[in-house]
Amino acid sequence: MADDRTPSPAELDFLAGVDSPTVANALERLALRDRRAGYLGGRIRCNFPELGTMVGRALTVTATDAVGRAADQSGYWELWERLEAMTGPVVIVMKDASGTPHRVAYAGEIMTTLAQRLGAVGIVTDGGLRDVAEVRANGFHYFSRYTVVSHANFELSAVGEPVLIDGEQISTGDLVHGDANGVVLVPWEALDALPGAVEAVRAGEARDLAYLASDDFILAGYRQQRSYGATPSPSA
Ligand SMILES: O=C([O-])CC(=O)C(=O)O
Ligand SMILES: [Mg+2]
CATH class of the missing domain: 4.10.910 (30s ribosomal protein s13; domain 2)
Structure with missing residues (x-):
């Protein structure tokens, strides 16, 4: 749906200059959706508040931890190909489907360095991430529920399909805004107002x-x- 729309440089500049609660309040004034929808709750923490505002279009991924077998690598490469094909800043939105998100890191320094190279500015996940010092130093945004020391046997099982995180459906192409306060979803139809x-x-x-x-x-x-x-x- 929103997959093909890209924010203009002016829109990106504007969004980068507004903190996330102000975006949330401004969206509330526009009354385009229920007040209790359109954001991620505080279980998903901003890992690097000092990095300021993150703005980008979502690239959605479902991630799991393969049990009793080798992890399938195909989703991993599909993620990077899909990311390379997108224009403008991208936020990778990773949905945990393992049931044990506190036991698996879905990305770290190497993956996020590649992601940055391909146009991503951050990752939002209801699962775990690692290599926090290196990723912070690279200026790549992390929003996660856990930090986890091992990547266990992670597998990216679906790329580009809508995901449900904290009760919010997020689709590839959706506009994501985050900072120290959390993550808010910006409807495209709100941008002009x-x-x-x-x-x-x-x-x-x-x-x-x-x-x-x-x-x-x-x-x-x-x-x-x-x-x-x-x-x-x-x-x-
Ligand atoms: O090994 C992994 O898959 C995650 C990680 O730590 C990295 O990307 O550096
Ligand atoms: Mg690593």
């Missing part, structure tokens, strides 16, 4: 913070002028 919505979020927060810092502050006054989260939810 997003700068205005971000401006409105920032202005509202600045107004609130100014009032909270002012000598005139009283709770009743804040209640009257509060702008944070001002857009009512559809169910309110």
Whole structure:
């Protein structure tokens, strides 16, 4: 669906300059989806908060840990071929299907160096990753549930198929935005209106913070002028 659309350099620049919670709040204002959808929950941690914002299009992969047999290598090479064929920054989104994600690292320094070479900027997974010092030094984003010392007998079982991570369906081509706070999915149809919505979020927060810092502050006054989260939810 979104596979063939690529963000323009201007759109990428804009998205890189906004933190993920502000993107989430701006999307909330646009009311394009349920407020409780469109992001990954905090079980998937940002491993390298100091790297700042990650923006890219998803390339989805399902990963598992082969038991009692040699791992099949075909998905591994399919991943790199598929990545090479994509344009613009890519975020590899890896769904764990092993059932034991705390026991297997799905990528490390070598894989991510190759991934970077082929246009990826980060990996998001509900499984494990490793070689954290080297990957951090390379400026490659990691969002994961675990760090794991061994790659066990990992196998990439499906490449490019939609995945379900933390209850969110993610498809190859979807726009992914992440930082120290977590990962939010940006619907393509939001892109044109997003700068205005971000401006409105920032202005509202600045107004609130100014009032909270002012000598005139009283709770009743804040209640009257509060702008944070001002857009009512559809169910309110
Ligand atoms: O060995 C692996 O498959 C993962 C890893 O540590 C690397 O890519 O360096
Ligand atoms: Mg390694």
